[in-house]
Amino acid sequence: MAGLVERRETGGVVTLTMARPEAMNAMNGALLDALWDEVEAACVRRDVRALILAGNERAFSAGADLKERAGMKPEQTRVFLRKIRGIMDLVERVPVPTLAAVEGVAFGGGLELALSCDMRVLGKNAKAGLTEVSLGIIPGAGGTQRLPRLIGAARAKELIFTARRLSADDALAWGLCTHVVEAGGALAKCEAIAAEIAKNAPIAVEAAKAAIDGGIGAGISEGLLLEQRAYELTLTTEDRLEALKAFAEKRPPLFKGR
Helix, strand or coil: CCCCEEEEEECCEEEEEECCHHHCCCECHHHHHHHHHHHHHHHCCCCCCEEEEECCCCEEECCECHHHHHCCCHHHHHHHHHHHHHHHHHHHCCCCCEEEEECCEEECHHHHHHHCCCEEEEECCCEEECCHHHHCCCCCCCHHHHHHHHHCHHHHHHHHHHCCCEEHHHHHHCCCCCEEECCCCHHHHHHHHHHHHHCCCHHHHHHHHHHHHHHCCCCHHHHHHHHHHHHHHHHCCHHHHHHHHHHHHCCCCCCCCC
8 A cells, every 4th residue: 555645744734646647546445545544544633724635647536446346256346335435435524625636537436536525626638527337337436426416416417327528627617626727737726725724713614614514415494503503613712712812913813723
């Protein structure tokens, strides 16, 4: 697993870069294990303000490693599917904001990994799609659930049923990402967004994410109750008092995550 995921940290922002360039960052068991270890470690750290997932200029990830899958028995395939679903769920549950910097291809499980993040930025050269039906299977790591929630059921059905590969501009028009930048610039854009996030009160950011994620799929009454409870968590923090003091003193606040 050594070297399959490279970690870099700047100003509370952790960037995890998948490093299987010879296989277009296709996800085999070893890469999934490495991702799990790094993401889980970031989840429990109180000094992390945002998490970025990235690949290289040719591929965010081409999806599951089909060469490895071809040699698996049915039982082994089920174990692999549990593992790949598990990493998507883990990324989705990261308490701090998560961003996917997508260059090159993001197909199948690669796009499902990006969909597990809060935000996606695509380089102009990116191609994205859930292409599984062209291989006789369906998206099995959350794609049939996360994509409709993001872009609507009808559009998600069209993309999945046709196995279409969207250009970066089409992905933006369909609501699959929040920004399209020049080729090679996706990571820099994610870093800029993450730096903006990192300036704010970390407990408040986490509470806002929890309220949004918890409210999706809930009724408005349940969602508003979640928002109220998340808001109340911020009222007694040192950061809130620091923000009020900084406002009165006309200076930037110094948040400590307490």
